[in-house]
Amino acid sequence: MNNSRRSFLKAAGLSVCALSGGIADVAGFPAAARAGIAPGRYGKGENALRAKRWAMVIDTRKFCGPQDYEPLVEACRAAHNVPHIKGPQEIKWFWTDSYEHGFPDDMNEHLNKNVRESAYPLLCNHCGSPPCARVCPTQATYQMEDGIVAMDYHRCIGCRFCMAACPYGARSFNFKDPRKFLPDPVPNPAFPTRMIGVVEKCTFCAERLAAGQMPACVEASQGRILFGDLEDPDSTARQALAAGYSIRRKPSLGTRPGVYYLI
Amino acid sequence: MYNAKAVVAGIIIFVVLCTSPFWAGRTGQDYKKTGIVPPGDEKNCVENVTFMRAQHMRLLNEWRDEALRKENRTYIAADGKKWIISLQNTCLKCHSNYKDFCQKCHVANSVDPYCWTCHIIPGENK
Numbered sequence A: 001m002n003n004s005r006r007s008f009l010k011a012a013g014l015s016v017c018a019l020s021g022g023i024a025d026v027a028g029f030p031a032a033a034r035a036g037i038a039p040g041r042y043g044k045g046e047n048a049l050r051a052k053r054w055a056m057v058i059d060t061r062k063f064c065g066p067q068d069y070e071p072l073v074e075a076c077r078a079a080h081n082v083p084h085i086k087g088p089q090e091i092k093w094f095w096t097d098s099y100e101h102g103f104p105d106d107m108n109e110h111l112n113k114n115v116r117e118s119a120y121p122l123l124c125n126h127c128g129s130p131p132c133a134r135v136c137p138t139q140a141t142y143q144m145e146d147g148i149v150a151m152d153y154h155r156c157i158g159c160r161f162c163m164a165a166c167p168y169g170a171r172s173f174n175f176k177d178p179r180k181f182l183p184d185p186v187p188n189p190a191f192p193t194r195m196i197g198v199v200e201k202c203t204f205c206a207e208r209l210a211a212g213q214m215p216a217c218v219e220a221s222q223g224r225i226l227f228g229d230l231e232d233p234d235s236t237a238r239q240a241l242a243a244g245y246s247i248r249r250k251p252s253l254g255t256r257p258g259v260y261y262l263i
Numbered sequence B: 001m002y003n004a005k006a007v008v009a010g011i012i013i014f015v016v017l018c019t020s021p022f023w024a025g026r027t028g029q030d031y032k033k034t035g036i037v038p039p040g041d042e043k044n045c046v047e048n049v050t051f052m053r054a055q056h057m058r059l060l061n062e063w064r065d066e067a068l069r070k071e072n073r074t075y076i077a078a079d080g081k082k083w084i085i086s087l088q089n090t091c092l093k094c095h096s097n098y099k100d101f102c103q104k105c106h107v108a109n110s111v112d113p114y115c116w117t118c119h120i121i122p123g124e125n126k
């Protein structure tokens, strides 16, 4: 009796093991699933613009006041279906603010009036050491090979750790369904919207670079914003940096921002 | 064993009940029953139809990761044809009839993917 119970349990245990292995196989969980399901191959588009590290150089000397940045802000909104929401629940990809707010660690009280009183365009800095990507528990925020700090909204759980980590206020949370604040039809039907409960931010227009286009704000700036490879000394961005005096936001934090301001 | 008959019968009934969804799924239900209208007179999707019917969601997941994380936004299919990786701008250009294609099948299979909270359904504006 005892003996047969023992062998019954053994057989039962083994079959459960085998069965669950089989089920996992059907559901596609074993190693094979991670290796990729598609029979085809992946690649980059022929026109795709590439760089080792994308960076932006904004020539603030060529802008006079916030109204000059308005077309750029609108170009960004239109390209990415960024809704207009007033107040603290505002969604910001590319916006303007004062010198004091943008560069609070500059202790120079006697900075010239022009620099101190100008408006500055602010956006995600696509940091070289992005704190937002470090804290994201789901890897919804990550740094790509070309330095762009990107987001996969599918994975964002809305915990907002990244918003606490970003020292630049470059991230916005969708407190409400953003579609309710977008015109109908949306400005750019080729680009998705976001949903309630996810965080969003500037993408350095990764989707436009992939199609061979410059970022929307760069295009709208008519040459006043340069965009190029920071690791290529011949790029327009590097040449502009070599020729003028540039600053970055809160460099002492060690985030290595990729957005430079010529002043 | 005591009451061997009843015990064995009980075990068999239990196993059949537990696995009934699997058996029900094998009774020859076919995608045609959902009444979906495939687009145009194409014979293939990006890959062949049987693969797409069974695996389109896994393919889409893989496309998403390749495009968003590795910036591989082009897919070269098994037949050598090149596709731009985009649900909204590639898939939905062909599958432009959301109600009679995506929706019918998803409803029939009781799945509720939330693609459309962000991706824009063709013909609708947002």
Ligand code: SF4
Residues within 6 Å of the ligand: A123, A124, A125, A126, A127, A130, A131, A132, A133, A149, A165, A166, A167, A168, A169, A170, A171, A201, A255
């Ligand atoms: S600016 Fe903020 S959101 Fe952008 S990469 Fe740096 S830490 Fe992240």
Ligand code: SF4
Residues within 6 Å of the ligand: A135, A136, A137, A138, A139, A140, A141, A151, A155, A156, A157, A158, A159, A160, A161, A162, A163, A198, A199
């Ligand atoms: S809010 Fe989203 S992106 Fe930000 S840390 Fe949480 S999961 Fe990551």
